[in-house]
Amino acid sequence: MKAIFAGTFDPFTAGHRDITERALGVFGEVTVAVARETGKSCIDASERERLAKLAVSDLSGVTVTVFDGLLSDFLTANGDCVLVRGVRDCRDFEYERELAAVYRSLCGKDTVVLMTAAEFCHVSSSVVRELARLGGSLDGYVVPQSQRYIEQLYAKRS
Numbered sequence: 001m002k003a004i005f006a007g008t009f010d011p012f013t014a015g016h017r018d019i020t021e022r023a024l025g026v027f028g029e030v031t032v033a034v035a036r037e038t039g040k041s042c043i044d045a046s047e048r049e050r051l052a053k054l055a056v057s058d059l060s061g062v063t064v065t066v067f068d069g070l071l072s073d074f075l076t077a078n079g080d081c082v083l084v085r086g087v088r089d090c091r092d093f094e095y096e097r098e099l100a101a102v103y104r105s106l107c108g109k110d111t112v113v114l115m116t117a118a119e120f121c122h123v124s125s126s127v128v129r130e131l132a133r134l135g136g137s138l139d140g141y142v143v144p145q146s147q148r149y150i151e152q153l154y155a156k157r158s
Contacts, residue, residue, distance in 0.1 A: 006033040010042040012052040015120035019086035054146040072106035
């Protein structure tokens, strides 16, 4: 069964990479699905896709794609799959629990929740964006393969 790890990934962090690796270990195949429409101010979907591809380029069994529209429609189009979500704390869990019920009602797909590894509990895309914008160190927040590109992309936005 394939796992779909979906999000805005603005940008793809070391925590996202960790969840991808762990989902790959469980399911054997993972699609990182980058949402084109996010409802928030993000860098372009093609840039977010490129960042995700850089971050997982060495992982066999992982593909990265951009999707349009409802995630439930994307899940349905992918046949036998589950949605994978990572959670850092109880606030994330409550939010994801509610979304899991929505996706189950819309498309009948299950959600598998992976707890974030302790070393990534403080990592979020918003923290990475702010560090990059202000010239802070991204070591440990993003994977080395994408760090330089993230620094360039987000520094331009300040």
